[in-house]
Amino acid sequence: MSDSHELSRRDFIKVTTGIVGGLIGAIIGLPSVYYLIAPALREGGKEAWIPIGKFEDMQIGVPYPFSFTRVQVNGWERTASSFGGYAVRKSDDPNDLFILNSRCTHLACTVNWSAEAEAFLCPCHDAKFSIAGEVLDGPPPRALDVYEEHRVTEEGIIEIFFKES
Amino acid sequence: MWKNIYLWLDERIGFNDLNKNLLDRPEPKTTWWNTLGSASLFLFVLQGLTGIFLTVYYTPSPDHAYDSVQYIMEGVAFGWLIRGIHHWGATLMVILVFIHMLRVFYTASFKYPRELTWLIGIGLFLTTLGMGFTGYLLPWNQKAFWATTVGTQIAGTAPYIGEFILKALRGGPDLSALTLQRFFSAHIWMIPAALAGLIGVHLFLIIKHGESHFPTKDD
Numbered sequence: 001m002s003d004s005h006e007l008s009r010r011d012f013i014k015v016t017t018g019i020v021g022g023l024i025g026a027i028i029g030l031p032s033v034y035y036l037i038a039p040a041l042r043e044g045g046k047e048a049w050i051p052i053g054k055f056e057d058m059q060i061g062v063p064y065p066f067s068f069t070r071v072q073v074n075g076w077e078r079t080a081s082s083f084g085g086y087a088v089r090k091s092d093d094p095n096d097l098f099i100l101n102s103r104c105t106h107l108a109c110t111v112n113w114s115a116e117a118e119a120f121l122c123p124c125h126d127a128k129f130s131i132a133g134e135v136l137d138g139p140p141p142r143a144l145d146v147y148e149e150h151r152v153t154e155e156g157i158i159e160i161f162f163k164e165s
Numbered sequence: 166m167w168k169n170i171y172l173w174l175d176e177r178i179g180f181n182d183l184n185k186n187l188l189d190r191p192e193p194k195t196t197w198w199n200t201l202g203s204a205s206l207f208l209f210v211l212q213g214l215t216g217i218f219l220t221v222y223y224t225p226s227p228d229h230a231y232d233s234v235q236y237i238m239e240g241v242a243f244g245w246l247i248r249g250i251h252h253w254g255a256t257l258m259v260i261l262v263f264i265h266m267l268r269v270f271y272t273a274s275f276k277y278p279r280e281l282t283w284l285i286g287i288g289l290f291l292t293t294l295g296m297g298f299t300g301y302l303l304p305w306n307q308k309a310f311w312a313t314t315v316g317t318q319i320a321g322t323a324p325y326i327g328e329f330i331l332k333a334l335r336g337g338p339d340l341s342a343l344t345l346q347r348f349f350s351a352h353i354w355m356i357p358a359a360l361a362g363l364i365g366v367h368l369f370l371i372i373k374h375g376e377s378h379f380p381t382k383d384d
C-alpha cells in the first residue's frame with residue numbers, strides 16, 4: 001500500500017532531470033527564437049516628401065522617368081535602396097497627373113518605358129504595361145502601383161509622398 | 166499510431182539495449198567528482214548552440230567584426246544573453262575540463278585499461294584551449310588584437326621553426342584580415358570538428374570500460 005505512493009529514487013531523478021532540462025531549454029530556447037527573428041520585428045516606415053522633377057520639364061502624354069535612393073541602417077551597415085517611377089501628365093493642370101511606381105507587380109524587377117512599344121516593358125519575364133499602368137501582357141497579377149499622394153511646390157517642383165516599408 | 170511508430174523504431178534500433186548500455190550501466194560508488202565530464206559535455210553543446218546563433222550576425226572581417234559584435238549586444242533581442250552565455254561558457258568550459266582532468270589524475274583513473282581515454286583527454290584539453298585562443302580574437306577589439314599579437318608572438322619564439330609557426334598562425338607576418346578569417350574558420354569549423362570527434366571516441370571508451378573504482382587507503 002505505502003509502496004505505490006512513494007517516489008522511488010530513480011523516478012525522482014528522472015522527474016528532476018526532466019524539469020531542470022526543460023527549464024534550461026526554455027530559458028535558452030525562447031530568447032533564441034526572438035534573437036533570430038529580431039530584424040523582422042523592427043519598425044521601419046519613415047516618411048518623406050521626395051522631389052521627382054520640375055513640372056515644366058514633363059511633357060503631356062510622355063512618361064517622365066525619375067529615380068531616388070533611400071538609405072536605411074540595417075545592422076551595422078547603411079543600405080541604399082533605389083526606387084523610381086514615371087510621372088505621366090495629362091493636361092496643363094499641375095494636379096492632373098498620375099505617378100507610376102516602376103517596380104513590376106510580378107516579382108519586383110524594374111520596368112522601363114519603351115517609346116516604340118508605347119508600353120512599360122519588364123526585362124525579367126516579358127511583362128507589358130500600358131501607359132496607364134494596366135497589364136497588357138505577361139504574368140503580373142495587377143496594374144503598376146501608383147504613388148498616391150503628390151504636391152507641387154512654389155518653384156513648380158513635383159514631390160511625392162513616400163513611406164518606407 | 167504512436168505505439169506502432171515506437172514499435173517499428175524499437176525493432177530496428179533496440180531501445181532496451183541502448184538504455185541498458187548508455188544509461189543503465191553498472192557503476193561503482195560515485196561522487197560529484199564523476200559529474201565533471203558530463204558537465205564539460207553539456208558546456209560543449211551549449212557553446213556549439215550559442216556559437217551557431219552568434220554566426221547569424223557576426224561577420225569575420227576587420228571592417229565589420231567589431232560593429233557586428235556591438236550590434237549583437239545592442240541591436241538584437243537577447244543578443245546580450247546569447248553572447249553572454251557563449252562568453253562565460255567559454256571560460257567555464259576551460260575551467261571544468263581542467264578540473265575534470267585533475268580529478269582523473271588524483272583518483273589514478275588513467276591507469277590500465279584507460280590510458281587511451283586519458284591520452285584523448287589531453288587532446289580534448291588542448292583543443293578546448295584552442296577554442297578559447299581562436300575565439301578571443303573574434304570581437305576584434307583592442308584586447309583581442311593585442312592578446313593575439315602576444316599569443317602568436319610567443320609561438321614565434323620556438324627555436325628554428327618559430328617564424329614559420331608565427332606566419333602560419335597569422336596567415337602572414339602581420340595580424341591582418343587573413344588572421345581574423347583563419348581564426349574564425351578554426352574556431353567554428355576545424356577545432357569544433359576535431360573536438361566532436363575526440364569526444365566521440367572518449368565517450369565510447371568510457372562506456373566500454375565503465376567508470377573506475379576510486380582507490381582506497383589499502384591500494
Ligand code: HEM
Nearest residue numbers: 212213216217219220255258296297300301303304353357
Ligand atoms: C561549435 C562551437 C562554437 C562556435 C560555432 C563558436 C562561434 C563563435 C563566434 C561566432 C564568436 C564571435 C562572437 C563573440 O566574440 O562574441 C565566438 C567567440 C568566442 N568563443 Fe566560440 N564558438 C564555439 C565554441 C567555443 C568553445 C568550446 C569555446 C571555449 C572553450 C569558445 C570560446 C570563445 C571565446 C573565448 C570567444 C570570445 C568571446 C568574447 O570575448 O566575446 N567557443 N565563438
Ligand code: FES
Nearest residue numbers: 104106107122125
Ligand atoms: S518581374 Fe516583371 S515580369 Fe516578372
